[in-house]
Amino acid sequence: MEAGSATARPRVGWRLWAVVPVLLLAIAVGAVVSSGSSLAELIGTNPPPADEFDIRRVEFEPGEIRILVRNPQQDDLTIANVNVDDAIVPYTVDGPTTLGRLRSSTIEVPFDWVDGDPITVGVTSSTGIETVEEVPAAIATPTPSVEGFFGYALIGVLVGVLPVALGLLWLPALRQASAAWLSAFMAFTAGLLTFLGVEALSESFELQAALPAGLGGSGLVLLGVALSFLGMTALASRLSGGAGATGFALALLVAIGIGVHNLGEGLAIGASFAIGELQLGTFLIVGFMIHNVTEGLGIAAAIAKTRVTLLALAGLALVAGAPTILGAWIGGYASSDVLAALFFGIAAGAAFQVVVEVGRYVVRQAPGGLRSGYAIGGFLAGIAAMYLTGILAG
Amino acid sequence: MSKLSRRKLLAAAAPLAAVPLVGKLAFDGQAEAGGHDHSSHSHPRTPASHVPGAEGHAAMIGAEVPAVGEEHDLDALLYPPPALPYGRGRLRNYELTAVDKDIEIAPGITFPAWTYNGTVPGPVIRATEGDRLRVKLANGGSHPHTIHFHGIHPANMDGVFEVVETGGSFTYEFEARPAGFHLYHCHATPLKKHIHKGLYGAFIIDPKEPRPPAKELVMVMNGYDTDADGGNNFYTVNGRSFFYAKYPIKVRRSQLVRIYLANLTEFDLVNSFHLHGDFFRYQPTGTGDNWEYTDTVMQCQGQRGVIEIQFANTGRFMFHAHQSEFAELGWMGFFEVDE
Numbered sequence: 001m002e003a004g005s006a007t008a009r010p011r012v013g014w015r016l017w018a019v020v021p022v023l024l025l026a027i028a029v030g031a032v033v034s035s036g037s038s039l040a041e042l043i044g045t046n047p048p049p050a051d052e053f054d055i056r057r058v059e060f061e062p063g064e065i066r067i068l069v070r071n072p073q074q075d076d077l078t079i080a081n082v083n084v085d086d087a088i089v090p091y092t093v094d095g096p097t098t099l100g101r102l103r104s105s106t107i108e109v110p111f112d113w114v115d116g117d118p119i120t121v122g123v124t125s126s127t128g129i130e131t132v133e134e135v136p137a138a139i140a141t142p143t144p145s146v147e148g149f150f151g152y153a154l155i156g157v158l159v160g161v162l163p164v165a166l167g168l169l170w171l172p173a174l175r176q177a178s179a180a181w182l183s184a185f186m187a188f189t190a191g192l193l194t195f196l197g198v199e200a201l202s203e204s205f206e207l208q209a210a211l212p213a214g215l216g217g218s219g220l221v222l223l224g225v226a227l228s229f230l231g232m233t234a235l236a237s238r239l240s241g242g243a244g245a246t247g248f249a250l251a252l253l254v255a256i257g258i259g260v261h262n263l264g265e266g267l268a269i270g271a272s273f274a275i276g277e278l279q280l281g282t283f284l285i286v287g288f289m290i291h292n293v294t295e296g297l298g299i300a301a302a303i304a305k306t307r308v309t310l311l312a313l314a315g316l317a318l319v320a321g322a323p324t325i326l327g328a329w330i331g332g333y334a335s336s337d338v339l340a341a342l343f344f345g346i347a348a349g350a351a352f353q354v355v356v357e358v359g360r361y362v363v364r365q366a367p368g369g370l371r372s373g374y375a376i377g378g379f380l381a382g383i384a385a386m387y388l389t390g391i392l393a394g
Numbered sequence: 395m396s397k398l399s400r401r402k403l404l405a406a407a408a409p410l411a412a413v414p415l416v417g418k419l420a421f422d423g424q425a426e427a428g429g430h431d432h433s434s435h436s437h438p439r440t441p442a443s444h445v446p447g448a449e450g451h452a453a454m455i456g457a458e459v460p461a462v463g464e465e466h467d468l469d470a471l472l473y474p475p476p477a478l479p480y481g482r483g484r485l486r487n488y489e490l491t492a493v494d495k496d497i498e499i500a501p502g503i504t505f506p507a508w509t510y511n512g513t514v515p516g517p518v519i520r521a522t523e524g525d526r527l528r529v530k531l532a533n534g535g536s537h538p539h540t541i542h543f544h545g546i547h548p549a550n551m552d553g554v555f556e557v558v559e560t561g562g563s564f565t566y567e568f569e570a571r572p573a574g575f576h577l578y579h580c581h582a583t584p585l586k587k588h589i590h591k592g593l594y595g596a597f598i599i600d601p602k603e604p605r606p607p608a609k610e611l612v613m614v615m616n617g618y619d620t621d622a623d624g625g626n627n628f629y630t631v632n633g634r635s636f637f638y639a640k641y642p643i644k645v646r647r648s649q650l651v652r653i654y655l656a657n658l659t660e661f662d663l664v665n666s667f668h669l670h671g672d673f674f675r676y677q678p679t680g681t682g683d684n685w686e687y688t689d690t691v692m693q694c695q696g697q698r699g700v701i702e703i704q705f706a707n708t709g710r711f712m713f714h715a716h717q718s719e720f721a722e723l724g725w726m727g728f729f730e731v732d733e
Contacts, residue, residue, distance in 0.1 A: 087722030128620020
């Protein structure tokens with residue numbers, strides 16, 4: 001009894017004390033809020049709000065344009081007028097007309113738009129400030145359909161699954177390679193993944209920069225990177241039982257790292273096509289196919305000295321390639337800019353974690369470790385190969 | 395929303411020739427895409443986007459028109475005070491007060507205007523040739539202002555040097571001449587700012603020999619740059635976009651209609667007036683015997699003239715700026731012609 005209460009009391013006290021700063025902060029916040037703008041008046045005058053909308057998406061349907069707007073600022077923002085190509089148009093608003101901070105509404109404009117023509121939409125706030133969005137080409141926004149669903153899946157198979165599977169067919173050749181050459185190929189994989197990771201990271205930063213200040217921030221990117229890096233670390237140690245991952249476990253990690261990236265790739269293709277920014281031509285498909293063949297090589301290198309069944313191989317190809325299909329679906333039908341920024345951070349974190357795993361493998365396996373010419377040359381070749389084939393993919 | 399960057403897309407074709415295998419693939423690809431330029435560009439051309447009745451203009455008629463206020467709100471600006479017969483040396487007094495006022499120019503859109511007597515354009519000033527005009531300007535606004543009249547008057551009554559500070563006043567006095575349709579506007583600097591903020595109005599000087607009796611209308615064409623980017627966001631006659639589209643101007647077929655038309659649009663070099671379904675006579679500046687027979691007139695900033703028309707038909711006739719952009723940004727209305 002005595003001992004029990006003696007240990008319980010300090011614990012309760014610790015929690016109680018932990019609440020004190022929070023309470024005091026709440027009081028301080030309340031005081032600042034209730035003082036209104038008197039703080040600013042001490043040193044000057046607050047500038048007027050920008051009163052600009054964040055036009056998130058412009059969709060085209062037969063006889064209708066739909067404009068998704070968000071209020072990116074602190075003060076309320078009211079939709080008072082809508083222009084299409086510098087002409088005032090009648091419209092209805094699905095959602096509130098006066099938007100609070102970070103709230104969104106969809107403006108529906110009955111409009112006989114011309115297919116394939118550039119078009120500008122303008123949304124004017126009640127203070128007369130017009131926010132203009134230029135659409136490079138008005139094309140019907142895809143609505144979910146069986147054909148469309150199948151079409152995006154086919155694109156995913158062509159640029160994701162097929163090239164990875166083809167790349168895996170380097171396996172018989174790799175089995176003949178010497179240990180030194182094999183380490184070069186593993187280093188090649190590391191270089192490839194580093195490239196993909198940096199690419200995803202840059203994409204993520206670009207996306208967050210385009211978000212309203214209230215939503216964006218490099219923290220969103222970091223959150224994605226940390227989430228996946230730590231998640232993949234946990235997965236790696238589970239797969240390999242604490243020791244460094246080898247063989248199939250390593251190949252699976254590489255496949256996951258590549259798969260997460262390919263989901264992003266599919267997302268980018270789907271979304272760009274859906275908003276009329278991308279011409280889905282033969283060049284682009286062929287470019288992505290060649291780009292992604294090297295990813296198959298990376299997976300194959302990890303299992304060059306391991307016996308795997310054909311089914312396991314197919315599984316690896318799907319893990320790495322199939323997410324492209326999912327990405328294309330998401331991008332084509334329902335992309336969200338916030339999630340996309342977070343997602344590319346996740347892709348970067350996953351890629352970097354697998355680079356660490358592969359690096360540890362090379363340290364253990366390669367004659368001469370990381371400093372051997374094979375490892376260094378392979379790593380650089382991996383980056384160079386991705387860069388050069390990447391030019392094809394656009 | 396994620397996008398592929400333009401740079402990446404443009405670079406796509408570059409290295410194809412360098413890699414033989416790739417070159418072959420690309421060649422096959424192009425062969426397959428023989429009709430590529432046509433086929434992948436041409437989405438089904440009209441059917442996708444065209445839905446009958448979905449035209450934007452369909453709702454720019456009647457109650458659906460986005461215009462502010464009630465039917466008779468602008469009557470004081472549209473219908474000028476009556477002309478008085480010639481009376482040499484008669485005194486005509488007007489008082490204008492400059493006030494800062496937020497005015498609603500389109501539904502839900504407020505414009506922080508500078509006004510004479512609270513409206514944009516300001517009140518119609520009317521005199522007969524030979525009248526002694528006395529116009530008092532009281533400045534209740536936050537900036538210095540003047541009134542600069544077009545017409546013939548002494549240099550010290552020109553509204554350029556007699557700057558009236560906030561709280562001050564000045565009385566302009568001169569003989570009304572020549573007969574015609576003129577303007578008045580603030581001439582304080584920066585000039586562009588003082589004019590486009592709303593300090594202007596119509597100034598009619600009736601000739602000694604009165605014009606034939608008519609239903610008289612004043613139309614001052616203007617624009618509003620609501621986001622201060624040096625370009626107008628809205629265009630109107632008499633200050634509210636689409637007002638006469640919502641509330642057509644009622645006239646009779648048998649009667650002579652006289653329109654005093656002036657252009658006080660800032661930023662855009664010219665504005666214009668086009669009438670549907672009829673022709674009218676146009677007298678530039680409302681002076682002289684030089685009448686033009688037309689259905690469209692163009693006016694530079696500060697130009698004005700007198701239109702006379704007897705409608706040949708009854709029904710609803712549109713009038714608007716023949717710059718389509720201005721028309722679709724608010725400068726459009728209707729005449730309702732009854733028997």
